[in-house]
Amino acid sequence: MTYDEKLARFNEHIEDGGKVETNDWMPDDYRRGVLKFVEMHANSEIMGALPERECLPIAPSLRRKMSLAAKIQDEVGHAQLLYRVAEDLGKSRDTMFHDLVTGRSKFHNVFHYPVRHWGDVAIIGWLIDGAALVTQAALRDSSYAPYARVLKRICAEEQLHLRHGEHITMELSAGTDEQRAMFQEALDRWWLPIIHFFGPRSNVAKDLLLRWKVKTRTNEDLRQEFLDRYVPKILELGYTFPTPVPYRDADDYLVRDEDIDWEPLNDIKKNQGPETERRLTWRRDIYETHRWVRDAMAEPAVHAA
């Protein structure tokens, strides 16, 4: 079969809702696209562990500290699962890690921002994990089967993260004026990055990952689901929104495209976010500090001698 014949058959398979396994034939663009997408997801999980780790010392009780530590551990585990999926597509884990810490690859926008107090832990657990769950739940139907399988497990754990975040939010919201002010202040800082999290409107004609059903829904569709699910809850708790302020239209809560300032996201895409440099340096330092563990695992006989 010629390349074009294989491609036509592949397209037909995808069109019929077929799945793709690691050893199946796939177009080079499909392999490259999935690899980059899963690598970015893995990077985001491991970088996402850092902001919350910064909050561990300020946990208000031992119970909260334990649940936050467990969540952080889960996120690192998600990265491990995802790096494995990406690795099978032809890029070694070492190269992926090197590309991450040298700023050659990307991680999600929300992890480029600072954390200031316990209100941030509520926002990250409830709204950022909530946003991630909306996107990841949709990806469980991805055409790339190994990714879809791993996401089933990840989503189950993300549900627990959501509960953890929701619980902290409820506690702050039912607390003192100072506690409510903490949540509001964090919401004011995080709202725009959360809107950015889903990305700008998808270009359906050009987006190969959408065409090949690696991604199953457009960015704006996912953002809309998030807004409809969370805006009413936030309003019910008595908080207000900074720009872009959502408004109600029949059953939907919408934000106007012209109200979204994309400039901060454009900086982050160039790895120039407020905390990018510091967090990447931290991640690089951890990588170096732990080098002896990797060396020992790679050459057990030498070290045992």
Ligand SMILES: [Fe+2]
């Ligand atoms: Fe995660």
Ligand SMILES: [Fe+2]
């Ligand atoms: Fe999570």
